[in-house]
Amino acid sequence: MDVIIFADREGQELLPLTDQTCVALLPLAGKLILEHTLEALVDVGIKKVHIILSPFADQVKLKLGDGMRWGLTLTYSTSRGEESTLQEFLKLQIPLAFPFLMLRGDVIRSGSVKDFIEQAELLAAPCVQALYGGENAYMLLCRNAADLDFDTLNWNNSISLAKTAVDVVGHVSRIDSLAAFHQANLDAAARRLDTLLIPGRETALGLTQGRNTEVYPQNIKQGIALIGSNCHIHPSVELIGEVVIGDHVIIDKRATIESSVILPHTYVGELIELRNAIVRGNDLIRVDNGSILKISDTFLLADLTTTYFNTGLGPFFNRTAGLFLLTLSLPFWFLALGLVLTQNPSKPFLVKRLRGNKIVLNDFGVPERTEFSAVELNVTPPVLRYLPRVFAVVNGDLNLMGSLPVSLEVAKKRLEEWERLADQAPSGLFGPTQLNVPAGASEEEILMSDSVYATQVNRRTNLRYLFLSIQALISSKAWTH
Amino acid sequence: MILNEKKHGDIDVVELTGRFAMANFSDVRDRLKSIIEEGEGKLVIDMEKVTFIDSSACAVLISAYKGMQLREGRLVIVTSSIVQSLIELTRLHTIFDISPSQAAALLTFDES
Incomplete structure (x- = not known):
């Protein structure tokens, strides 16, 4: 049976959890939300699945691949996100054998897909909707593409609308709020969502853990804990109530975690008390009072995946390269000085405030890139005009x-996901935009050039652009244009 | 780059063939601009036969998208696998209305 999964939710209602990923990729009890849907389909012998994606489509494809690990053949297409399911279906144009199944992959359903299909196949209706415990399960068995109740698959439609429905035992969580996400995790850990396959093995009463995890039975004071792989829980930590801890989490001495969900790659510091919370890196979300805090003190909470441009050997290499370039450029400073004094003696230079690569924490504890003063000499040749920017490389404000x-x-005007892609790359003295995009180009051209660079940046591409930069520096264009 | 224009009722269809890159982007941008200004607010850009696309071509598509938004029109893009890859890489699929074929693109106007 062919299957179409809609996983195109934008997840505004789950911010800040969805600021760097999509709803389908949020972790739920040790697995991605979409993985739970795929596993339910594998359980009924499904082999081919087409997934409609929108935000962070590249991440989903990277995580799921071609589906071989589940014995599935996965294909993908993209949409703008939360479009009408009818529009998305019409645009698909993939050959479908009837009957086929359509369902959402960004909600959680606990119930038997097999029971639904078996009962739906007995009915003659062109389209049968699944209800789990009376709730819309966002799943349709379709026999006739001309008469489908597409609206039942729109994720924000919880009301049963299809002409024909089959109600099976089960439960649906729409994950439509941070509190619902928190509760679904706790329900899964406590096995209240009994058809979900929960990873890990039970090593003590109430304690399920993944591989390479250090956790001790005395950590469980009362309740249930589901702990992912590669975690380190100090023996003095107290886990109370239902607790879900993702992969690669470190919880330090005498911390107390009660009825909380700790997302992967998080550090929880000494003596921290968390209650009714979701923690993702240094984001602390209280689901009981709705507060969302960004913790700037990394001794309390920290994101273990945070990487900045100016870490590791990168700054050392860039600054050294800047010094080398400065030394090489010394003769040109005299030339630039001479030109400035002859061309524009009254206004020899301009100063612009530009965003650099140094990171500081703002008033809210959020890391931000700082501004620096970029001096431009008021002369025509681009090489001489931008000569002072070599100092920004030496200072660490710019990369080479x-x-x-x-x-x-x-x-700050770059608000949408596609606009912010370019921000993932550090600012530099040379680069594809500086080399290829002509002066006076539109903002779109600059943005797209930098976005493509941001997705491809690595040492090899940088070396290639360095070679092209040297070529450009000795070209007539760099000295006359 | 070959640019072919035609009309399907009130829908403007622009078919692009070959390499869509910096070398020819200004011609395409100017042509699209005049089609958008003169058209009925319904535009399909068919790039099924585009064999290469770069960032400057994406900038042209964004300009066309913004132009259509200003006129409260609708732009549907038909992609080849190469075009689709770059559009997904740059996350432009979150703003563009993408169809797998010209026929499907025209159909979406009927449905709306």
Whole structure:
């Protein structure tokens, strides 16, 4: 049986959890939400699944691949996100054998897909909707593409609308709020969502853990804990009530975690008390009072995946390269000085405020890139005009290679996901935009050039652009244009 | 790059063939701009036969998208696998209305 999964929810209702991923990729009891749907389909012998994606489609494809690990053949298409399911279906144009199954992959359902299919196949209706315990299960068995109740698959429609429905035993969580996400995790850990396959093995009463995890039976004071792989829980930590801890989590001495969900790659510091909370890195979300806090003190909470441009050997290499370039450029400073004094003696230079690569915490504890003063000499040849920016490389404000530095005002106008992609690359003295995009190009051209660079940046591409930069520096265009 | 224009009722269809890159992007941008200004607010850009696309071509598509938004029109894009890859890489699929074929693109106007 062919299957179409809609996993195109934008997840605004789950912010900040969905600021760097989509709903389908949020972890629920040790697995991705979409994985639970795929496993339910494998259980009924499904082999081919087509998934409609929208935000962070690249991440989903990377995580799920071609589906071989489940014995599935996965294919994908994309949409703008939360479009009408009818529109998305019409655009699909994939050959479908009847009957086929359509369902959402960004909600959690606990109930037997097999029971639903068996009962739905007995009915003659062109389209049968699944209800689990009377709730819309966002699943349709379709026999006739001309008469489908597409609206029942729109994720924000919880009301049963299909002409024909089959009600089977089960439960549906729409994950439509942070509290619902928290509760679904606790329900899964406590096996209240009994058809979900929960990873890990039970090592003590109430304690289920993944591989390479250090946790002790005395950590469980009362209740149930589901702990992922590669975690380190100090023996003095107290886990109370239902607790879900994701992979690669470190919980330090004498911390107390009660009825909480700790997402992967999080550090929880000494003596911290968490209650009714979701913690993701340094985001602390209280589901009982709705507060969302960004903790800036990394001794309390920290995101173990945080990487900045100016970490590791990168800054050392860039600054050294900047010094080398500065030394090489010394003769040109005299030339630049001479040109400035002859061309524009009254206004020899301009100063612009641009966003650099240094990171500081703002008033809310959120890491932000700082501004720096970029001096431009008021001369025509681009090489001489931008000569002072070599100092920004020496200072660490710019990398040798990177995207075109922009002002903070321009950066703040980039609000949408596709616009913010370019921000993932460090700003640089040289780069594809500086080399290829002509002066006076539109904002779209600059943005797209930097976005493509941000997705491809690595040492090899940087070396290639370095070679092209050297070529450009000795070209006539760099000295005359 | 070959640019072919035709009309399906009140829908403008622009078929692009070959390499869609910096070398020819200004011609395409200008042509699209005039089609958007003169058209009925319904545009299909068919890139099924585009064999290469770069970031400047994506910028042209964004300009067309913004132009259609200003006119409260609708732009549907038909992609080849190469075009689709770059659009997904740059996350433009979250704003573009994408169809797998020209026929499907025209059909979406009927449905709406």
